[in-house]
Amino acid sequence: MDALRDSLATQPVTALKGVGPKSAERLARLGIESVQDLLFHLPLRYQDRTRVVPVGSLRPGDQAVVEVEVEQADIRFGRRRSLLVKVSDGTGSLMLRFFHFSAAQKQALARGTRLRCFGEVRNGPAQYELVHPEYQRLQDDNPAPVEEALTPIYPTTEGMHQLSWRDLTDKALVLLQAGGALQELLPAPVLRRFALPSLPAAIELLHRPPPDISLQLLSDKGHPAQRRLAFEELLAHQLSLRLLRARQRQHGAPVVAADTANGLAQRLLEGLPFHLTGAQARVAAQILRDLGNGYPMMRLVQGDVGCGKTVVAALAAAYLIQDGWQVALMAPTELLAEQHRNNFVEWFEPLGIAVGWLSGRHKGKRRAAILEALASGELPLVVGTHALFQEDVRFARLGLAIIDEQHRFGVHQRLALRNKGGELTPHQLIMTATPIPRTLAMTAYADLDLSVIDELPPGRTPVKTVVVSDQRRDEIIRRVGENCRQGRQAYWVCTLIEESEALQCQAAEDTAALLAETLPALRVGLVHGRMKAAEKEAVMQAFKAGDIDLLVATTVIEVGMDVPNASLMVIENAERLGLAQLHQLRGRVGRGSQESHCVLMYHPPLGQLAQARLGMMRESTDGFAIAQKDLELRGPGEVLGTRQTGEVQFRIADLVRDRELVPQVQALADELLRDEDLVQALIHRWLGERVNYSVV
Ligand code: ADP
């Protein structure tokens, strides 16, 4: 097996005839280094050049081969000089249009010349046209053969032509047929059980599909050869996460005994002004069980906005602090971290537990003092941002790391906490308010145990949502005025296309000024990402205290704001935000008992996709249903928020299209996990260097 792995890894593209250092460099730009990589560089689409199509049957958009005779060739001098060649085949006529041509070319296209052309059919001013078709002259006595297989079109890079790709893949396929370039890794019984074609057969078919194959099936990625590859990729991915999990379980972790754990937690509960919901209590019990296992808990708690995850996290913290362990709570934004700190201070300080605070803005002495208190073990609990991941942050006895809004932190950041715990590995509790559809969660988070808080605290009324064009802005402003005159509060959220924070903040400032002018009776506040932490804090506190009626904000309030009296939210340019983000934002209202409203304002015209998305928001307040829709409309990268970090990117598989493969793949992963060589070979093939276990 080692030899096998070596041969897979080391047969470089330069082993192919005609591939020198220059081509190798171009290929490397696409991540293609080995012959195997090249074989996995599959066509984007295919052209059918295997048949000659009658001109009379062509439709715009078709890509087709036609055989025609020239009727007339003229040069037109219009806006753009062009050569127009009228051709026909007895079933219909067609115009060939060239913008670049030579005199000799025109000469050669004399009336009566027979041509075979390939191109895409477009609507022209008078009739269908082929613009710059590929063409060749047909001599009467030697009609050239048409192609025998569909023509693959490869994703490419500068300086690489389709002909070169075909030539390269031809050579790689010869090696493949000789059995040297690619090994079947799946055992024969597995192939039989899931009715999968062999890997070499699947790869070969996708590079050179036979003419009788359905192009539609191929472009929908539904062909068995494509599903074969998706299956193997999903399997490799699943195995890598399982392996990660298995290795985690070999580490020791603090053990919290269930019968003694409840002292501090009990007192915390007694101090709360509410009872836990059934779902909260269930998840807290799951966590307590995990803490007794002796290996690190890795649990993801999902729950819709407002379901009360924070208090569950606080209970988990209490279980460990009671036994003398330290706990760190991390949030992705300053505002969210501050909100957590406020909650934890309120809940823990009356119980005599100090709450530390570490953000990126802390420098110098204050930072040094916190670091010292963590390193000495004096500080039991700390809340902060990414700053907690930094290398100089050390804990004497870190027992639990709580990570809020997991989707913004990557697996590797999560693992970076590993080294901070001393001899034992800290438990990890990860909380996300972005509900992730089950198949996706099982795939993306196969290294985690999943809990769902699927119940909202009693007394909430669902938010009513309307979708309104921004041409009705004045009307909406009046509505905000009325809402606030009745003693309730409102949010006005500004978004922009540009990701630039400066521009967003500017827009929010302008809007706040405009609203203050239009609604002079209201107290208008402003919060955005460029304000100093203390300023933001002051504004938020004022809003919470009811001293501000209308809070104008950028999307920084997406998470973190909890003001039950706020009952109206206006979101500008709602069509530009993802569903998950809209759902998060909207979750800031509807936290009290009065009826709440959300106005999704869009800038017309609204495209079809945007219409579907905003329609979904209007019809549903169920985070899981919304996430499922988001997944279908935008793909898993967006839902998981990992596009930037490059995680969960599949080369071939698609979690929406291939979702029914997931349960099969999971079952199989369990069986194969023991075969370590196989597991390694699969992971190496599909994930390569992307997996780094050195931190585990
Ligand atoms: P999220 O799950 O979105 O993080 P939070 O933890 O911020 O939600 O809780 C939202 C609000 O609900 C907070 O004001 C919190 O105090 C309150 N809350 C949490 N649990 C309950 C409960 N069981 N009953 C009533 N209110 C609760």
Ligand code: MG
């Ligand atoms: Mg929260």
